[in-house]
Amino acid sequence: MAEAPQEWLRRIQAGEPAAAERLMGEMFGPVRRYLEGMLRNPAQAEDLAQEAMVRLVEHASEFRGEASLRTYLFQIAHNLALNHISAAPTKREEYGSEAPLSKEDGRSGAFETLALEEERRRVRLALGCLPPRQRSVVILRAWEELSFKEIARVMGLAEGTAKAHYFFALKNMRRAMEAENGP
Amino acid sequence: MDHEEAVKRLIIGGPVPIEAASHVEGCVSCREELAALHSTEALLKRAKPSIEPAQYHARPALEARPSRIRRRALAAAAAILLAGLVGGWSLGRMSGQQRTAAPSREVALAEVPWAPSSEDSTLSLLQSAYPVADRFSSVTTADTTSYMEPE
Numbered sequence A: 001m002a003e004a005p006q007e008w009l010r011r012i013q014a015g016e017p018a019a020a021e022r023l024m025g026e027m028f029g030p031v032r033r034y035l036e037g038m039l040r041n042p043a044q045a046e047d048l049a050q051e052a053m054v055r056l057v058e059h060a061s062e063f064r065g066e067a068s069l070r071t072y073l074f075q076i077a078h079n080l081a082l083n084h085i086s087a088a089p090t091k092r093e094e095y096g097s098e099a100p101l102s103k104e105d106g107r108s109g110a111f112e113t114l115a116l117e118e119e120r121r122r123v124r125l126a127l128g129c130l131p132p133r134q135r136s137v138v139i140l141r142a143w144e145e146l147s148f149k150e151i152a153r154v155m156g157l158a159e160g161t162a163k164a165h166y167f168f169a170l171k172n173m174r175r176a177m178e179a180e181n182g183p
Numbered sequence B: 001m002d003h004e005e006a007v008k009r010l011i012i013g014g015p016v017p018i019e020a021a022s023h024v025e026g027c028v029s030c031r032e033e034l035a036a037l038h039s040t041e042a043l044l045k046r047a048k049p050s051i052e053p054a055q056y057h058a059r060p061a062l063e064a065r066p067s068r069i070r071r072r073a074l075a076a077a078a079a080i081l082l083a084g085l086v087g088g089w090s091l092g093r094m095s096g097q098q099r100t101a102a103p104s105r106e107v108a109l110a111e112v113p114w115a116p117s118s119e120d121s122t123l124s125l126l127q128s129a130y131p132v133a134d135r136f137s138s139v140t141t142a143d144t145t146s147y148m149e150p151e
Ligand SMILES: [Zn+2]
Pocket: B002, B003, B004, B006, B023, B024, B027, B028, B029, B030, B031
């Protein structure tokens, strides 16, 4: 996104389909993946991702440009996810179910190994054991590759707190995976 | 520096204090813990779901299923339209009946034969009677914001 984000949002608000299409093309997938990681429910993730996109445009005037558009969008998505989780807490067993996350790519497909599938299942299970804020930090860091500074902004935390969440999330995930493997 | 703090400094990246690095170097349990956490981190990264391009190109969110915002916009537009039509109907009835007792709003609404009962009927009503409704077929937020209630 080379253009200034404000200009981009202005074009979308002015009803330029190409601008909206480009926003969707670049941002919808990552936001949907983040929400699916958070909620473990593809249909809800899809709905909330769409809601996040609409809100981005709706609240465009509040975007000051201190952060990237991507960070701002994840901030909206994060708040939607937390509201959703607090309204209807995700059951752990449901979160860790066999339901796959978004369809996998060429790394997988026909060449998907059973080992990789098993790894993904274990990660889903471990993510489901995390408190929502820890889950959010690890997904934003490991999957969306945000810096801790960006994560802190998304989540409204101090950078040091975001780092601590990440560290304890990894510890908790490791513990959950060990517990699953048994003694 | 305690064990946990030393490992944390190495996990979160960035500049590592010499104290943390030297502790971990000389501490077997910290080295094991660090290796285990690095392995968990690598596993997590490998499990990253990829994005299917068709997923978003096929379904632009701003015009896909009726969103809450779109419903809000439709409801607001329908209310304006309905109020206008009911008002007109009431006035017509009043003049036709030599201004007998005016019907209450509830009675008037109940007697309107085509009173919309669902969003779909509201939409078709809007499309037939309210030119702006046509714009919802290619809805963008720019189209809907002016009809939205504040959050
Ligand atoms: Zn140690």
